[in-house]
Amino acid sequence: MTGGAEVPREASLDVIQRELTAFARRARASAARVHPELPLVSYTLLAHIDVQRGCRATDLAAHYLLDKSTVSRQVATLERLGLVERRPAPDDHRVQVLHPTEAGAEVLASAQTSRLAAYEERLRDWSADDLAQFAAYLLRYNTASTSDLPDSSPR
Amino acid sequence: MTGGAEVPREASLDVIQRELTAFARRARASAARVHPELPLVSYTLLAHIDVQRGCRATDLAAHYLLDKSTVSRQVATLERLGLVERRPAPDDHRVQVLHPTEAGAEVLASAQTSRLAAYEERLRDWSADDLAQFAAYLLRYNTASTSDLPDSSPR
DNA sequence: CGATTCGGTTGTATAGTACAACGGTCAGGT
DNA sequence: ACCTGACCGTTGTACTATACAACCGAATCG
Numbered sequence: 001m002t003g004g005a006e007v008p009r010e011a012s013l014d015v016i017q018r019e020l021t022a023f024a025r026r027a028r029a030s031a032a033r034v035h036p037e038l039p040l041v042s043y044t045l046l047a048h049i050d051v052q053r054g055c056r057a058t059d060l061a062a063h064y065l066l067d068k069s070t071v072s073r074q075v076a077t078l079e080r081l082g083l084v085e086r087r088p089a090p091d092d093h094r095v096q097v098l099h100p101t102e103a104g105a106e107v108l109a110s111a112q113t114s115r116l117a118a119y120e121e122r123l124r125d126w127s128a129d130d131l132a133q134f135a136a137y138l139l140r141y142n143t144a145s146t147s148d149l150p151d152s153s154p155r
Numbered sequence: 156m157t158g159g160a161e162v163p164r165e166a167s168l169d170v171i172q173r174e175l176t177a178f179a180r181r182a183r184a185s186a187a188r189v190h191p192e193l194p195l196v197s198y199t200l201l202a203h204i205d206v207q208r209g210c211r212a213t214d215l216a217a218h219y220l221l222d223k224s225t226v227s228r229q230v231a232t233l234e235r236l237g238l239v240e241r242r243p244a245p246d247d248h249r250v251q252v253l254h255p256t257e258a259g260a261e262v263l264a265s266a267q268t269s270r271l272a273a274y275e276e277r278l279r280d281w282s283a284d285d286l287a288q289f290a291a292y293l294l295r296y297n298t299a300s301t302s303d304l305p306d307s308s309p310r
Numbered sequence: 311c312g313a314t315t316c317g318g319t320t321g322t323a324t325a326g327t328a329c330a331a332c333g334g335t336c337a338g339g340t
Numbered sequence: 341a342c343c344t345g346a347c348c349g350t351t352g353t354a355c356t357a358t359a360c361a362a363c364c365g366a367a368t369c370g
Contacts, residue, residue: 012286013274019293021199023175024182025219026297041326044176058348064180067328072350074326094335094348119168123296131167134292138174141278141289142181196357213317222359227319229357249317249366316367325358336347 038111045074046083046108050100057096083107193266200229201238201263205255212251238262 038046045060052059061071075098078084083104086096100108123131182195193201200215207214216226230253233239238259241251255263278286 007283007287007290009275009283009286010271012283012290013271013278015290016278016286016293017270017274018202019290019297020178021182022219022297023293024179025196025199039325041180044180047173056348064177066326068349069329069351070327072348076350092336092348096349115172116165116168119172120164123168123171126295128162128164128167130292131164131171132162133288134296135162135167135170135174137285137289137292138171138178140281142174142177194356211317221357223318224320224360225358227317231319232356247317247367251318312370314367314369316365318364318366320363321361323359325356327356328354330352332349332351334348334350336345338344338346340341340343 038107039077042074042078042081042083043108043111045071046078046100046104047112049078049084049098050105050108054097054099057098060098078104193262194232197229197233197236197238198263198266200226201233201255201259202267204233204239204253205260205263209252209254212253215253233259 044064048060048063049055057071057075058068060066060075061068064071075084075086079086083101085099085101087099089095089097126134199219203215203218204210212226212230213223215221215230216223219226230239230241234241238256240254240256242254244250244252281289
């Protein structure tokens with residue numbers, strides 16, 4: 001498979017569109033089932049906070065194309081669950097720097113582990129090479145779409 | 156790029172996990188912006204109805220892992236918008252066979268076109284070969300996950 | 311025929327999200 | 341030094357998508 005340069009761009013785009021959408025549809029459902037205790041979005045934001053080691057709510061909003069009110073509430077939830085901490089920035093009293101708490105880091109680690117296991121299960125029969133290439137494509141796709149959005153215009 | 160068999164499975168899985176999730180997060184947002192008139196889920200279901208040319212609500216639910224109540228309401232919405240028609244099945248009075256209306260087919264076509272355009276824009280600098288391979292990987296991934304879900308167990 | 315299963319609807323609850331209006335805080339220009 | 345505007349975040353409100361449970365009517369099987 002994937003042998004050909006004979007597949008027209010349009011057909012591939014159509015498949016990509018459909019499959020990415022299908023994935024998105026299912027992602028929420030399974031995420032909710034795998035981690036009922038940690039809502040999907042919170043999980044994602046927590047992961048981002050963890051990786052960034054100190055980011056602002058506005059950054060999260062920009063990164064995920066979310067409204068700041070949404071982020072505000074999500075962060076509030078995470079704080080209520082004791083998973084993140086807000087520290088006022090010393091130099092700018094408007095911003096809050098977000099950090100995962102101990103508990104947050106733990107929850108995140110365990111969620112990541114079990115999620116990784118689910119993916120491993122699902123992709124068990126893929127070769128390491130295919131996995132690497134698929135990952136590369138996804139990265140490339142997402143990177144492209146963040147920097148060049150057709151809909152970040154005012155509305 | 157993507158040259159190596161040296162990338163460990165785990166690293167790739169991690170990237171795939173993260174990037175697919177990130178994608179899912181963004182998908183909704185942009186979909187809503189591109190087609191404010193046609194809610195994302197309705198669009199997906201409508202597309203499925205169109206391709207299948209006469210399917211039942213239960214089929215949709217099974218295919219997308221949705222509760223039948225969800226599908227019921229989505230279909231009701233589509234009907235209210237005049238985009239689908241329900242025809243009682245002659246042989247089984249319980250089922251309703253769903254068909255796109257003229258208007259439904261039109262809306263779908265235009266939505267698909269503009270969505271395709273958005274993808275083309277985003278993936279402008281990908282080679283046809285890369286597109287084909289990416290599409291193939293996505294298909295493979297989604298096929299795998301539908302047939303082998305770890306969470307379709309009772310709960 | 312009665313019990314069960316199946317397809318679908320409706321009631322209720324929840325997550326996630328957007329938009330708009332607001333309250334503080336900072337930074338520049340006059 | 342002030343006002344003005346930009347920026348960060350919260351809160352009010354509304355809507356979509358979704359699930360679960362309870363239900364109704366039709367089919368099917370013993």
